[in-house]
Amino acid sequence: MAAGLTIRAAWPSVAVILSTATFAQMAAAHDHHEGVSHIAEGETVSQEPIDTTLWVHIFVQMLAYGVIFPIGMVLGITKSRWHVPTQILGTLLAILGFFLGHAHGGREFVGGNIHSIFSHILQITLAAQVVLGLYLKLHWEKGFNGKIRKLIRPFHSVIGKAMPILSWTQMLFGGITTLGFCQGDHVGQCAAHFIMGSAFIAYGILLAITLLVGQIWIRRCGRSQEFIDSAVIAAWGCVNTFTEHRWGTAWVKNDWQHTTMGIIWWCAGLAGMWLSRDRDGNPKRNFIPGFVILMTGWAMSAHPQELMVSAATHAMFGYTLMAVGVTRIIEIAFVLRDKHSLDEDGRSWNSFQYVPIFLLYAAGFLFMGATEEQMDLVANSPMDHVSYILILYSLAFLVFLFSNMLIGLYDRLANPLSNAKKFGAANGHLNGHLAEEGQIRSAEEFELDGLMSDDEGDERRGMLRRSGDDSSLDTPSTVGKNNVNTV
Ligand code: HEM
Numbered sequence: 306m307a308a309g310l311t312i313r314a315a316w317p318s319v320a321v322i323l324s325t326a327t328f329a330q331m332a333a334a335h336d337h338h339e340g341v342s343h344i345a346e347g348e349t350v351s352q353e354p355i356d357t358t359l360w361v362h363i364f365v366q367m368l369a370y371g372v373i374f375p376i377g378m379v380l381g382i383t384k385s386r387w388h389v390p391t392q393i394l395g396t397l398l399a400i401l402g403f404f405l406g407h408a409h410g411g412r413e414f415v416g417g418n419i420h421s422i423f424s425h426i427l428q429i430t431l432a433a434q435v436v437l438g439l440y441l442k443l444h445w446e447k448g449f450n451g452k453i454r455k456l457i458r459p460f461h462s463v464i465g466k467a468m469p470i471l472s473w474t475q476m477l478f479g480g481i482t483t484l485g486f487c488q489g490d491h492v493g494q495c496a497a498h499f500i501m502g503s504a505f506i507a508y509g510i511l512l513a514i515t516l517l518v519g520q521i522w523i524r525r526c527g528r529s530q531e532f533i534d535s536a537v538i539a540a541w542g543c544v545n546t547f548t549e550h551r552w553g554t555a556w557v558k559n560d561w562q563h564t565t566m567g568i569i570w571w572c573a574g575l576a577g578m579w580l581s582r583d584r585d586g587n588p589k590r591n592f593i594p595g596f597v598i599l600m601t602g603w604a605m606s607a608h609p610q611e612l613m614v615s616a617a618t619h620a621m622f623g624y625t626l627m628a629v630g631v632t633r634i635i636e637i638a639f640v641l642r643d644k645h646s647l648d649e650d651g652r653s654w655n656s657f658q659y660v661p662i663f664l665l666y667a668a669g670f671l672f673m674g675a676t677e678e679q680m681d682l683v684a685n686s687p688m689d690h691v692s693y694i695l696i697l698y699s700l701a702f703l704v705f706l707f708s709n710m711l712i713g714l715y716d717r718l719a720n721p722l723s724n725a726k727k728f729g730a731a732n733g734h735l736n737g738h739l740a741e742e743g744q745i746r747s748a749e750e751f752e753l754d755g756l757m758s759d760d761e762g763d764e765r766r767g768m769l770r771r772s773g774d775d776s777s778l779d780t781p782s783t784v785g786k787n788n789v790n791t792v
């Protein structure tokens with residue numbers, strides 16, 4: 306018994322010693338940077354394959370920063386009691402991944418690479434976030450501590466929401482470091498592809514958030530979606546007009562295309578802002594942002610390329626972007642018929658509305674996957690451009706799925722009442738019947754709406770009412786209300 310107690314008492318110190326020893330060993334293993342370099346002259350990585358430690362590092366960090374922290378962030382925003390346990394699990398994995406990153410053997414990488422530099426920034430941010438989080442968790446809400454808490458909360462909130470963006474950046478840095486890409490002359494091109502590609506994906510994510518949980522918000526904010534989009538396009542265009550060519554020097558390479566693209570962006574953006582109000586000053590939808598994307602896609606698809614695979618990938622990127630533009634215009638003008646959302650309650654959407662959103666993700670991945678070095682890699686491999694493009698589309702689907710899952714999680718936790726009502730209505734026996742009936746009715750009404758004018762609509766609705774076998778059921782819209790009331 307006494308022996309058992311001693312062992313138990315001694316356990317923490319044993320654990321500390323053991324882990325210190327392991328970390329010391331790992332740190333020693335990291336010495337390869339200071340030893341003789343195996344990187345050949347003019348190369349950016351050595352010839353050796355990536356070792357298991359580094360593979361595990363990649364997997365663990367992607368799991369921690371790419372999956373667990375973002376889930377934890379949503380749990381934090383929705384004040385779930387699972388927030389802290391989730392982030393603690395993520396933090397433990399991140400610590401493990403950190404040491405694995407330092408302990409790897411196998412392939413060597415140039416010293417002072419961007420991934421290892423940025424890892425310090427991310428690591429310090431995470432440490433700060435955990436310390437702030439633990440302080441918040443103590444719930445000292447009175448007196449002086451209460452005042453400090455009020456200060457700390459916004460910090461934890463802002464850093465928390467910035468974490469997925471920082472993590473995304475670090476994962477991209479990890480990818481280019483592993484392959485030894487984007488060094489020297491390639492930096493500018495890489496930055497252009499990764500920033501623009503990520504921006505397309507971010508735009509897709511923002512549109513998905515607005516569609517799934519922000520319809521009411523956008524209606525209340527007093528501006529149409531196109532006003533915001535056009536303003537961003539105009540601002541971005543201004544920047545590109547003056548930064549894509551070094552003024553006062555000769556016009557080289559693609560300077561003309563990039564600068565004129567900047568010009569059309571701000572010209573069109575201003576027009577888009579103007580069209581965002583109707584004659585009474587109410588927010589109005591318009592075609593401009595979709596059209597700008599269409600033009601950008603066309604310009605991109607015509608960008609001259611040397612390699613066949615590069616030309617094919619750029620062409621596919623351009624077509625995808627053009628498809629975003631066309632489908633967005635169709636969505637606004639014909640699916641939504643200029644309305645801000647499909648239904649009054651802002652809870653539903655038409656499947657078509659997902660098309661431009663997904664294509665934005667796909668365009669982003671295609672562009673990010675089309676730097677010179679990546680294209681060389683594919684051209685020198687047995688893979689053809691079709692397989693490469695399919696891989697990029699698959700990645701787009703995965704990120705599309707995951708972001709939709711996060712938005713769904715947020716929706717469930719943030720709007721439990723309305724979801725429970727729907728859920729209850731769909732599950733209750735009688736209510737289920739009514740809900741189904743209501744859904745069929747609204748579906749019918751929606752389809753008919755597309756085919757008839759307003760006057761005809763009233764007439765048709767009357768017919769629908771008469772043909773209903775349950776006389777207690779009024780118009781389809783009240784069926785919906787009945788369901789809600791009976792839960
Ligand atoms: C492991 C240590 C962590 C602890 C103990 C912790 C604790 C907390 C607590 C107690 C809150 C609620 C604050 C309040 O409502 O007054 C909170 C909110 C939040 N946390 Fe954490 N957290 C941790 C890590 C993280 C990380 C790593 C992230 C980001 C990836 C994060 C993101 C957030 C967000 C976005 C909120 C919502 C803030 C808001 O109301 O806008 N937390 N956290």
Ligand code: HEM
Pocket residue numbers: 359362363366367370402403406407409413414415416418420421422424425427472473475476477479480482483
């Ligand atoms: C966001 C998650 C990640 C974090 C926080 C992270 C952090 C780190 C850290 C701290 C190191 C040690 C740096 C040093 O040697 O000074 C490292 C090394 C490394 N990581 Fe990551 N990493 C992440 C994701 C990835 C991913 C996704 C990849 C690859 C696809 C990757 C590839 C590498 C490589 C190749 C090294 C070795 C660099 C070298 O030896 O100089 N990492 N990482």
